[in-house]
């Protein structure tokens with residue numbers, strides 16, 4: 530490697546080893562795929578329709594889609610999907626097919642929703658209403674009911690968070706369904722943004738219930754978050770009927786233009802499929818369990834030194850009051866107003882957590898005013 534490459538590589542490696550505040554797993558190694566870097570792989574168009582361009586990994590892409598469909602209790606005959614460029618594209622796709630199903634619907638989503646959704650709604654020009662969140666980041670059902678009641682003449686699109694970015698809060702599908710029944714809403718669509726939790730929930734006991742057996746219309750998951758990938762990617766799954774509504778044939782590449790982008794990444798499906806095969810369901814469960822245990826440990830250790838840390842259920846996200854700038858920079862901690870979080874993804878070690886705890890202890894002694902009185906109440 531020439532100097533600049535070495536320099537960039539070292540900088541990135543250092544940053545990758547140090548961060549604690551983002552939901553990006555790092556227990557992967559894809560060096561074995563190096564030979565693929567000499568080929569222009571392109572999964573252009575629909576994963577189920579071959580194109581005249583055949584340098585693709587669509588067969589593997591379909592295996593990945595079927596795997597996610599099955600772990601989310603869907604029937605591959607009724608569910609269609611593709612590997613996206615990330616959770617944002619999957620959410621855009623869900624909202625897009627929802628709009629085609631119900632062009633005059635209103636989209637309901639909570640104020641804790643990922644920042645990209647506002648942009649997606651703007652691109653799609655969809656009327657929408659932001660619903661208040663509860664203290665833990667979950668949607669406020671009373672506020673949702675009040676808003677829905679005013680618009681009973683319009684179809685409703687529910688954009689649900691299965692794990693919010695900041696606190697990993699889950700909007701409860703059964704409560705949403707109860708509201709739909711109570712208000713007799715006939716035309717509705719349910720999209721689940723499971724960017725992080727979609728690759729965890731199926732592998733843990735008592736995970737959130739949001740899959741296709743519960744009647745959702747679409748689910749978006751990020752591939753580079755809990756699974757881990759050197760290139761951002763994701764998977765989106767939708768009921769086939771929704772995909773069929775937007776399918777147009779294009780003669781240039783002789784495939785169906787059912788995806789958001791044209792040329793598509795064919796490398797990431799290889800990574801995802803390899804990871805799933807190597808770990809197996811058992812390995813994926815162990816990984817999730819290890820992360821939950823590390824999160825429990827992190828919460829406990831913070832509480833021991835007087836920090837009012839908390840988690841939603843068995844979340845991997847430990848929320849605590851925003852520490853000083855030096856700690857935020859050192860551990861790359863994402864913050865939102867008065868709170869910060871550590872996300873215990875695979876690849877983060879107990880030693881790193883212990884180092885953070887030591888630094889926090891110092892921080893409390895030196896910046897006591899930043900912690901107490903604490904605006905955050907433990908619930």
Ligand SMILES: *Cc1c(COP(=O)(O)O)cnc(C)c1O
Nearest residue numbers: 615616617643692693694724751
């Ligand atoms: C990260 C995240 C997204 C966006 O996913 P990308 O893969 O970064 O595009 C969407 N929603 C939630 C809840 C997220 O945490």
